[in-house]
Amino acid sequence: MKAIEISGLGKTYKGRKGTRIQALKGLSLDIMQGEVFGFLGPNGAGKSTTIKALMGLIRPTAGDALILGERITSCTARRNVGYLPENPSFYDYLTAEEYLTFVAKSFDVKGNLLEQRVAESLKLMELWEARKRPIRSYSKGMVQRVGLAQVLVHAPEVFILDEPMSGLDPLGRALVKEIILDLKKRGKCVFFSTHITDDVEKVCDRVGVIVSGQLQALDSVENILRSGLEGYCVQIRSGVKRLDVFDGFEVLRTHDPFVEYMVPAARFNEFMALVGHHSAEVMFVETRRKDLEAFFLEIVEKGEA
Amino acid sequence: MLNLVEITLKSILRDRVFHGIIFSALVFLLIPSVASLSMRQMTELSMNLSLSLLSFILLLLALFLGGTHLWKDIERRYTYSVLTLPISRSSYLVGKFLGIAIFIFAVACLLGLVAAGVVVFSSGIYPPERPIAWDNFVAAVVLDALKYILVVATAFLFSSVGTSFFLPVFGTICIFFVGSASQQVYDYITAPATTDISLFTKKAATVVYYLLPNYSAFDYKVNAVYGVPIAGSGLLLTLAYFAVYALIVVALAALLFEKREMN
Known part of the structure; x- marks a missing residue:
């Protein structure tokens, strides 16, 4: 089931002296229920514009989008x-506590369930002790935690999070990742924007990269990581009489009696055959791949070019 | 929407500016002393000063709350959180308006009681020549409250399109002054004795008279102070005028706010 359906979404702002700025250019994207989707892009790429359009804060100038089958123009979406x-x-x-109660009531959560959900969310986000203090006395990280608590308090099916890790310390970030993974386990849809590729790599099923208002890449994290496979780093013990048999392979490091070779993925079997033939001892094999950040930077460079 | 009314009331009660304005209500305590300067009309003067002070406090509250409440929500980016809840923008705006309207009315009632206490105290020191027209006093307080609720509605109309507090606050002040004088201007230009005014000026004044809120229609202070009877039909007409005008202005504000981009 599609949780979010975006088709041809566009947004053009009127600039000064009659100029027009296209913040979003025909974005089409489907996000399924139970999926964690990472929306990556540099500053000003159109991530927040997309999210604001989905949440009804701005009106798209082209295209349409549905959340759980409801058009985004209606508040019922x-x-x-x-x-x-x-x-x-x-x-x-x-x-x-008052703010979470207000949010829960806005979503028609009532009675004991309301009190229970508010308490659960406050405890989960470690705000229980501070729940009676006005939000104006909170630190930036605590306000971010209130934000996450108000997202959880009404137990929705779809989560749209704009930079959810922003302003959080490492413990807070780990907690958010844990929450996102828990939501995924419970079959919820999580759509979040971020600059941090490491977050995407750890929690997302799929990733979309937006540059200058256009979706430049859309793939599963698994595919991206697989396609980024560069080869293997293999360390052998140099008990081999003739090391020159490995001459065609790049030596990464020599640390007597060990030698590390960079073996391209396509030649891995050939290398291992040589190892077997010359009775060399393999100490370890390590996968060498481009990480998501390299993939992201490549896409951004291409998109900006 | 009740949820929003409740939040709006909490925000007003916890605001320091509101505390300052309410603190100014202490001036009521000075009224008997000032009124005692007029030996023969102490009760009348007390009532006049009390109703004027009540009106002034309500004006400050209406300008402060109506002109800045919506703007503050946008400026402080609260709208990004609230307008993304399953609440329509119209409900949000109407909820906020109702919260402020209820508050203005409650303050008017409270200050009305204080003013009544001042009048009773003054009349005890120097009894009036004629009985106090308490029903007129109540009507004056209630209609004053309605007048300032209409001021809030006007401020909301400006806030729905304004990007700073200048337009809502100063626009509302301008409309308040023009709306308070439009009846007198209209009466003057339409009087048979008035002949030296161009047709264009007459038409323009007539348009302004019908278009802008007629705040003087809510002024029953003279009736309360001097016990001049209030015609029931006139009162009903004023109430109907309030209901229709407020409805139109708030509906227009909601319509404009629905179309606004929250960048």
């Missing part, structure tokens, strides 16, 4: 969505 804005700001005269 947001009935089952938990949204965390970038650098969130909440009514700071309220306490975290």
Whole structure:
């Protein structure tokens, strides 16, 4: 089942002196229920514009989008969505407990369930002790945690998170990753934008890269990592009489009595055959691949060119 | 929407500026002393000053709350969180308006009680020649509250399109002054004795009279101070005018706010 369907979404802003700025150019994207989707892109690429359009904050000038089958132009499309804005700001005269109660009530959560959900979310985000303090007294990281708590409090099916790790310390980031993976296990859809490729690599099923308002790449994280396979680093003990048999392979490091070779993926079997034939001892084999960051930078460079 | 009304009321009650404005209500305590300067009309003067002070406080509250409430939500980026809840923008705006309207009305009632206490105290020191028209006093307070709720509606209309607090605050002040004087201007230009005014000026004044809120229609202070009877039909007409005008202005504000981009 499609959780988010974006078809030909475009947004053009009117600039000064009649100029037009195309922030989003015909974006089409489907995100399935139960999928964790990472939306990558440099600053000003159109990530936040896409998310704002999905959340009804701005009106697209072209195309359309549906969330759980409801058009984004209707506020009912947001009935089952938990949204965390970038650098969130909440009514700071309220306490975290009051704010979460307000959000839960807006989603028609009532009675004991409301109290239970508010308490659970506060405890999960480690805000229980500070729940009676006004939000204006919170640190940036705590406000971000309130943002995540208000996303969880009404147990939606779709989560749209704009830079969810922003402002969090390493412990907070680990907690958010854990929460996202838990949501995935529970079959929820998580769509989040980020600059940090490592976050995407660890939690996402698929990734989309947007550059200058256009989707430049869309693939599963697994495929990207597989396609980025450069070869293997193989360390052997140099008990071999004739090391020159490996001459066609790049030596990465020599540390007597060990030698490390860079073996291209296509020649791995050939290398291993030589190892077997000359009774060399393999100490370890390590996969060498481009990480998601290299993939991302490549796409951005291509997109900007 | 009730949820939003509740949040709006909390935000007002926890605002320091509101505390400052309410603190100014202490001036009520000075009224009997000032009124005692007029030996023969102490009760009338007390009532006049009390109703004027009440009106002034309500004006400050209406400008402060109506002109800055919506703008503050946008400026501080609260709207990014609230407007992405399953609440339509119209509901958000109407919820905020109702919250402020309820608050203005509650403050008017509270200050009305304080003003009544001041009048009773003054009349005890120097009894009036005629009985106090308490029903007129109540009508004056209630209609004053409605007038300032209409001021809030006007401020919301400006806030729905304004990108700073200048337009909502100063636009509302301008409309308030023009709307308070439009009845007198209209009466003057349409009087048979007025002949030296061009047709264009007459038409323009007539358009302004019908288009802008007629705030003087809500002024029953003279009736309260001097016990001048209030015609029931006139009162009903003013109430109907308030309901229709407020509805149109708030609906227009909601319509404009629906179309606004939250960049």
